[in-house]
Amino acid sequence: MFSVSFVRSLNAKACLRRVGNLQQQRWNSTEVPYTAIHKPVMLQQVLDHMAPRSGGIYCDLTFGDGGYTKALLDSCDCKVYAIDQDPTAYEKALQLADLDAYRGRLFPLLGRFGQVTKLVCDLNVPKFDGMVMDIGVSSGQLETASRGFSYKLDGPLDMRMFSRGQGMEPKKQEETALLARSISAYEVVNFYSREQLADIIYQYGGDRLSRKIATAIVTARQKEPFQTTSELAAVIQKACPQPRWQRGDDDMVRNSAARTFQAIRIYVNDEVI
Incomplete structure (x- = not known):
């Protein structure tokens, strides 16, 4: 065709x-x-x-x-x-x-x-x-906290590209249909098994510490479910702290959550076709 x-x-x-x-x-x-x-x-x-x-x-x-x-x-x-x-x-x-x-x-x-x-x-x-x-997440999506894509900004665990974000109702029938057939990052993080989480993080994020991260997520959610991106990022960073590194005059820390957020986003949106 x-x-x-x-x-x-x-x-x-x-x-x-x-x-x-x-x-x-x-x-x-x-x-x-x-x-x-x-x-x-x-x-x-x-x-x-x-x-x-x-x-x-x-x-x-x-x-x-x-x-x-x-x-x-x-x-x-x-x-x-x-x-x-x-x-x-x-x-x-x-x-x-x-x-x-x-x-x-x-x-x-x-x-x-x-x-x-x-x-x-x-x-x-x-x-x-x-x-x-142009595959991947855009800067506009990352910088809108209510969309739930960023580990740097506090927002709901959503990450669905076809969702308008927290508190925003769909305006078109096609949106409603997409949302009805979807799951958000909230369901993945709070209800998937340790093995499923580890597989997603490793397969779509390439993180060799996927099992350790999955274990930390499962342990933390037993106390109370994850609600926000900042809660998830904090647990991952605590479980797998990264060393500081120098770039120019900046003393920076690699965020351990980056690959996990990427992996969950790819999974939720079924980006691999």
Whole structure:
């Protein structure tokens, strides 16, 4: 169904390429109706690789703040189907699609990138001339404490990319459907067995101390269930303290919770397809 030029934004070789200036055309919009927090670090390299052309049809599998989508639309008279399971990102895509410069060329879709075939099967898309994805959590998600992604900020144990966060009700039927079929980090941390937690932490976080961390979590939750990200981070850091290290003038401590939070997030969102 697809003719795919698949690009990962973390291609190390592309980092060495010279960054050029994106040629803006008459159909571009220099401003968007929202504040973009996350900016792609390898935007020009991705565009050079994809070489978008007028009349082409492209897919941004992880819309986020729209960095890749907007750049593709600004580079030529093409169309972009933008997918994201984050409802706030989806709303941003809808706002962008409503601008005169992009109306009829940008088609937002709420859902997971692993469901791309299902999402576009009824849209009569003949093929995609290119696809791009920026896998992982965005700075906007990390910096919103109520979303529960960060071990540095105190928030609820959620970590679902399709959840708006603590106290925020879904606004669309598709959101409700996604939430109904999901579990949050709260369920994983408080109800999974020691063996299940250790497997998740090792498989998705690569932490060789996964069993020790899992044991600390299970022991702590016997007193009372974990409610917040800071509670979880504190237990992990206490169980597996990390040495201080020097970077420039900063005396820093590696946070033991980083890999565990990554692992739980990947598991909760089923990011490995």
